[in-house]
Amino acid sequence: MAPAPPSAASFSPAEVQRRLAAGACWVRCGARLYDLTDFVRHHPGGEQLLRARAGQDISADLDGPPHRHSANARHWLEQYYVGELREDPQGSLENGAVASVETQKTDPEIEPRFKEDLVDWQKPLLWQVGHLGEKYDEWVHQPVTRPIRLFHSDLIEALSKTVWYSVPIIWVPLMLYLSWSYYRTLAQGNVRLFTSFTTEYSVTVPESMFPGLFMTGLFLWSLIEYLIHRFLFHMKPPSDSSYLIMLHFIMHGQHHKSPFDGSRLVFPPVPASLVIAFFYALLRLILPEAVGGTVFAGGLLGYVLYDMTHYYLHFGSPHKGSFLYSMKAHHVKHHFAHQKSGFGISTKLWDYFFHTLIPEEPHLKTQ
Incomplete structure (x- = not known):
């Protein structure tokens, strides 16, 4: 199993269970925990499908059936990573929803893929993407869950x-x-x-x-x-055309x-x-x-x-x-x-x- 990053938070099975009882939708891949509470309404398979897997290891579900999730879907999952599941000394929880980590394996495809981004998300993106060149097409088709600001002007941005x-x-x-x-x-x-x-x-x-x-x-x-x-x-x-890249981004790339x-x-x-x-x-x-x-x-x-x-x-x-x-x-x-x-x-x-x-x-x- 891959070691947790030094800064990763850790949660006991009891702590996870408390969040599930409060209505959160946490899932895991091996020992890696993900909070999908804000994503359940967007899931193409329906909210109930994710709710039914709350507290469970979804590694096998990512591989299917019914289908194997894409690399982008796995990359998307990493945005909801919250920390690692600590070993449960009792081996299981009361209702068995979060099992012992010892029996779980981590899918290497779900390991973090986030590298330093090509843009500064604290600044408007339109002028930045024009300079991505040949990296633009791959970058724009790797979706993220965050709002986009295009323009410096508040008025134009609002429009x-x-x-x-x-x-x-x-x-x-x-x-x-x-x-x-x-x-x-x-x-x-x-x-x-x-x-x-x-x-x-x-x-x-x-x-x-x-x-x-x-x-x-x-x-x-x-x-x-x-x-x-x-x-x-x-x-x-x-x-090699920064203006056409910006045109594409403002029309549809940003979406x-x-x-x-x-x-x-x-x-x-x-x-x-x-x-x-x-x-x-x-x-x-x-x-x-x-x-x-x-x-x-x-x-x-x-x-x-x-x-x-x-x-x-x-x-x-x-x-x-x-x-x-x-x-x-x-x-x-x-x-x-x-x-x-x-x-x-x-x-x-x-x-x-x-x-x-x-x-x-x-x-x-x-x-």
């Missing part, structure tokens, strides 16, 4: 973050207003869609087309969501570095308004106002559902076997092990279509 409920508060009223406004315009019967580059051939767009146009926008958003996530958010910036920073899980209103205005202007340019506006309203609802789903996949605890449980497991795998696949957030449809599904793991059998 780069938001609470999750700002998204429905701001954008749902706009979506409802546009929907009602454009439905009334269609109901007047004056909207015509040209079928050629001349005005000789056109068809009237009746109000009965409103649901179809709205759902078209919703469907198109799911494709836009996939394309942006795959080709923009997951571009690999050139190692992969700190996936449970609740202030950065949905798109902040100010930058979101610029992107939303672009898509609105584009649709108005290529389609009649009421047609493009209705499609836009459907897409805007798709965006709201996407951001709310994304937040829930990080902070929610869906029931096992549900659709959201499957999506949460899918998304967490994307963060921790398969960053080059699994780009769908609200749906796996386009991952199926473009063959970017996260590969299924072979089911490990119990020895």
Whole structure:
């Protein structure tokens, strides 16, 4: 068994048991103790799965079944390390939840991996990551559980973050207003869609087309969501371009570095308004106002559902076997092990279509 670091705290089985009785979720790997109390809600397998293992050695669970945890997941675990379990002279505890250390083995893959970090976390990160060069791609895909500050300016920093409920508060009223406004315009019967580059051939767009146009926008958003996530958010910036590295980090890299920073899980209103205005202007340019506006309203609802789903996949605890449980497991795998696949957030449809599904793991059998 690997020796404990000189500065590591030590806890008796009775001390651990007292914390478990108080509601904490401590687990161990050999003699190494981890406090997962703040992580249980984020666990893709569900909170109850971790709660059921409180006080137990999880070394075998990391290797599976049902699956072998990734190197990033093991690295993540080390952030919750609190100390070492002392030998229990009685050999066991009253309820056997924390057994004697003598019978346990430490998985060498779970030994501490933390080296001196490449950035100073006490300072804003944006300018720092631009100088990481070829080390950036590996660094940004090693997640940590800590908040990120991007900018020196308090104002700009505040504009780069938001609470999750700002998204429905701001954008749902706009979506409802546009929907009602454009439905009334269609109901007047004056909207015509040209079928050629001349005005000789056109068809009237009746109000009965409103649901179809709205759902078209919703469907198109799911494709836009996939394309942006795959080709923009997951571009690999050139190692010799500090500005492209910073651009990638501010767009999406910071989310992969700190996936449970609740202030950065949905798109902040100010930058979101610029992107939303672009898509609105584009649709108005290529389609009649009421047609493009209705499609836009459907897409805007798709965006709201996407951001709310994304937040829930990080902070929610869906029931096992549900659709959201499957999506949460899918998304967490994307963060921790398969960053080059699994780009769908609200749906796996386009991952199926473009063959970017996260590969299924072979089911490990119990020895």
